[in-house]
Every structure is written in C-alpha cells, then in structure tokens.
Amino acid sequence: xxxxxxxxxxIAKDFLDQALTQRNDICTCQTCKNDMLAHxxxxxxxxxxxxxxxxxxxxxxxxKVEHQAExxxxxxxxxxxxxxxxxxxxxxNKTEAFQTLLKKLHDDRGADFRHYHQELLKRRASxxxxxxxxxxxxxxxxxxxxxxxxxxxxxxxxxxxxxxFFRDPGVWKAVRNILEKIILKKISTNDLNLxxxxxxxxxxxxxxxxxxxxxxxxxxxPQPFFQVSIIATDIDKKCLDFLKxxxxxxxxxxxxxRYFLMKYFDVDTTGYKPKEEIKKMIDFRFLNLTSNxxxxxxxxxxxxxxxxxxxxxxxxxxLMKFYNxxxxxxxxxxxxVETIMNEAREIFNEIDDTNRIYQKK
Numbered sequence: 001x002x003x004x005x006x007x008x009x010x011i012a013k014d015f016l017d018q019a020l021t022q023r024n025d026i027c028t029c030q031t032c033k034n035d036m037l038a039h040x041x042x043x044x045x046x047x048x049x050x051x052x053x054x055x056x057x058x059x060x061x062x063x064k065v066e067h068q069a070e071x072x073x074x075x076x077x078x079x080x081x082x083x084x085x086x087x088x089x090x091x092x093n094k095t096e097a098f099q100t101l102l103k104k105l106h107d108d109r110g111a112d113f114r115h116y117h118q119e120l121l122k123r124r125a126s127x128x129x130x131x132x133x134x135x136x137x138x139x140x141x142x143x144x145x146x147x148x149x150x151x152x153x154x155x156x157x158x159x160x161x162x163x164x165f166f167r168d169p170g171v172w173k174a175v176r177n178i179l180e181k182i183i184l185k186k187i188s189t190n191d192l193n194l195x196x197x198x199x200x201x202x203x204x205x206x207x208x209x210x211x212x213x214x215x216x217x218x219x220x221x222p223q224p225f226f227q228v229s230i231i232a233t234d235i236d237k238k239c240l241d242f243l244k245x246x247x248x249x250x251x252x253x254x255x256x257x258r259y260f261l262m263k264y265f266d267v268d269t270t271g272y273k274p275k276e277e278i279k280k281m282i283d284f285r286f287l288n289l290t291s292n293x294x295x296x297x298x299x300x301x302x303x304x305x306x307x308x309x310x311x312x313x314x315x316x317x318x319l320m321k322f323y324n325x326x327x328x329x330x331x332x333x334x335x336x337v338e339t340i341m342n343e344a345r346e347i348f349n350e351i352d353d354t355n356r357i358y359q360k361k
Contacts, residue, residue: 004048007060012040014064015071019079021130023122026083026094028135035087039078044070097137098122104141105158109151111235112290113158116309124157152238159236163205165212165248166255167304168336174355175302176213178331182299183217183226193227197295197325200306201232201284204243205252208274210302211281212260231295233287243284247271290314294321301325305335312341319344323360332358 016036020028044067049059064071098118105111113121128150134140144150166172186192194214198207207230218226234240249271253261266273287293289306301322307315319340322332332348334340334356340348348358 004050005056006046006048007056007063008044008047009037009041011060011064011067011071012044012075013037015075016040016078019075021126023079023126026079027086029088031088032082032086035082036075036078039081040071040074043074043077094137097141098125101125101137101141101144104144105151105154108144108148109155111155111158112288116314117311120309121158125154127157128154155236156238159202159239163202163305164252164255165205166209167205168355169255171304171333171336171355172209172213174352174357175210175333176217178300178357179210179213180217182331183214183221186226187221192225193229195229195295195298196231196300196302197298198230198232199287199289199295199301199303199322201234201239201243202236203239203248203252204232204246204282204284205248206302206304207232207282207284208246208278209256211274211278212256212264214281215264215278216260228281230282231285231298232282233285233289233295235286235288237286240284240286245273246279247273289318289321294325296325297327298325298330299327300331300333302333303335304333305338307334307338316341316343319348323347326360328360330360332360334358 016033020026020033026032047063049056098121102113102121105113129135129137129140131153132140132143132150134143144154183194186194196207196210198210201207210230211228214228214230218228232243247270253265253272256265261267261272264275264278266275287295289303295301303318303322307318310318319332323344326332331351332340336354336356338356340358347361349361351357351359
C-alpha cells in the first residue's frame with residue numbers, strides 16, 4: 001500500500017532552513033527550530049500525496065510556487081514568535097553580543113557601525129559566522145581575538161563596495177546637464193575652479209565617471225584653463241590601496257561610451273586602466289563620514305547608495321555636513337532609493353525627484 005506523505009512539512013522545513021541561514025541574531029538550536037516548524041504547520045493546512053518520487057518533486061515545486069507568500073509569512077511569524085517565547089533560557093543575549101561585536105570593530109579597527117541599520121549589518125555579518133561554522137556572536141568574538149586576520153574578512157562583507165561606471169545611466173544624464181550648467185556659469189564669471197566631493201567612493205567608479213564627463217564637457221568649451229578637483233573619500237583602506245593603480249574588469253565599464261574607453265583608458269589582458277590625465281583629476285582620501293571631517297567649498301556633493309546604511313539620526317548629521325560643505329546653490333546627489341527627510345527640505349530644494357538631486361538653498 002502506498003504511503004501518504006505530507007509535503008507541506010517538507011516545504012515548510014525548506015523555507016525555515018533558508019530563512020534561518022542569515023539569522024544569527026536569534027537562537028537556532030534544534031528545540032527552537034522544531035518549535036518554529038510546528039508553528040508554521042499550524043498556519044498552513046496539510047497536503048497529503050501518494051505518488052512516485054519524480055512526480056512528487058514536481059508537485060512539491062508547484063506547491064512552493066503557488067503558496068510562496070503564505071509560507072514566507074508563516075515562517076516569519078514563527079521565527080518572531082519562538083524568538084520571543086523560547087522554551088529554554090537564552091544561551092546568549094543576541095542584541096548585547098552583537099553590540100559587543102560592533103564595539104570590538106570600533107576599538108580595534110576604528111570602524112564605527114553604531115549608526116548603520118542593525119538588521120542589514122547582522123545579515124552581512126552572518127556570512128562570516130556561517131563561513132566559520134558558528135551560530136553565535138560570542139564564539140565569533142573569540143575567533144576575532146585569536147585570529148586577527150578575520151577582522152579584514154568581516155569588514156569586507158560589512159562594507160558595500162560593489163559599483164560600476166555610470167551606474168544608473170539616467171542619473172548620469174542628469175548629472176551631465178548639471179555639470180554643463182555649472183561650468184558654463186563659471187566660465188561666464190571667470191571662476192575657473194570646479195570642486196566636487198564624491199563621498200563613499202568605494203573602488204572609484206563614481207569619481208572616474210565624473211572625471212570622464214567633465215573632461216568631455218571642457219574639451220568643447222573655449223577657455224584658457226580650468227582647475228578641476230574631484231575629492232573622492234572612503235573609509236575602506238583596501239579600496240584606497242586599489243585606487244593607487246586601478247584596473248577594472250569589462251563588466252565594470254559596460255556603461256562607458258566606447259569613445260571614452262578608447263580615449264581615456266589603457267586596455268590589456270588585466271582589464272581597463274584609466275589614463276594619467278583622468279587619474280590626476282581625482283584626489284583619493286581616507287575619510288569616515290561618521291566623523292567631524294568634511295570637504296569644504298564644493299560645487300557638488302555626490303553620495304550615492306550610502307545613506308541607506310545609516311539610521312535617521314546619522315542621516316540628519318550627514319545632510320548638515322553636506323550642506324556645510326556646499327557653496328551656496330551647490331548640488332547634492334543621492335542614490336535613487338534614498339531621499340532627504342522633511343526637516344532637510346528647509347535647507348535643500350528638490351531639483352530632480354526621480355534622480356534624487358537637490359540644491360542648497
């Protein structure tokens with residue numbers, strides 16, 4: 001006689017295992033996992049089938065797709081409920097342990113993550129915990145003490161440095177229009193000095209994109225001399241080391257116009273290397289945005305896809321820092337998923353809502 005099988009239990013277990021892979025902020029002992037699974041199964045009716053293995057796999061995949069939202073919701077509810085109501089004493093205060101980990105990073109490496117979104121940091125830190133087959137922060141802290149090289153690997157996953165030249169082409173079209181407007185005004189007033197701050201420059205794609213646009217614009221304008229200063233800052237010293245002799249793979253320059261590639265890059269088997277005339281337009285510096293340091297007297301501050309990793313308090317501080325950095329009428333450019341809070345609209349005018357471009361009042 002064929003054996004009946006509840007496929008909902010198998011699917012729920014898969015959803016739960018996947019959800020818990022990045023949750024080192026809660027207890028994932030076997031007791032808690034069993035309780036979470038039981039909680040999910042009370043929310044989703046059983047589905048018994050009896051069939052051969054090949055057909056069974058098809059049914060399971062169809063059920064996953066059809067009820068994906070239902071499983072995801074029930075899984076999140078189960079994790080939240082069991083985390084708040086464990087059947088045993090907590091082996092570790094996850095919140096306190098994680099804050100201790102952040103303090104260790106600050107004390108040993110000067111990296112201040114206190115104002116970053118905590119859940120994002122936890123998800124990224126879990127990558128290193130899993131890589132070391134660990135499930136709690138206390139064990140991982142001991143590893144950091146005994147194996148200092150792990151600091152570098154942890155910082156690598158906490159820092160967000162993935163970028164490309166002319167990321168979001170529509171934004172860069174708007175940036176070019178602003179650059180042309182500023183440059184024309186400067187030439188008409190004989191103010192031949194353009195100063196830009198690229199805050200959180202990562203591997204340099206953003207400031208190099210600016211340099212390419214400015215170079216192209218200036219070559220079409222009749223003027224004797226124009227001083228361009230692009231100050232690109234980042235907290236990641238590994239990125240700054242890379243920028244001493246940057247080489248970019250083809251996927252990073254996919255949005256660069258072929259004319260720019262041919263004229264302003266040297267190409268070999270290692271990748272694309274910006275030529276000296278472009279490199280000398282940029283001054284790469286170490287700067288921690290959470291510190292009091294800033295760049296002064298700028299025409300543009302561009303800080304894209306960095307804001308989202310800060311909490312509101314630090315965002316407000318950064319907006320005031322950028323405001324004080326800009327000359328009157330200067331422009332602030334944020335990432336497309338970022339926006340300024342209501343209070344900051346008292347000091348910035350919104351120029352382009354789609355591309356998140358603001359102007360200092």
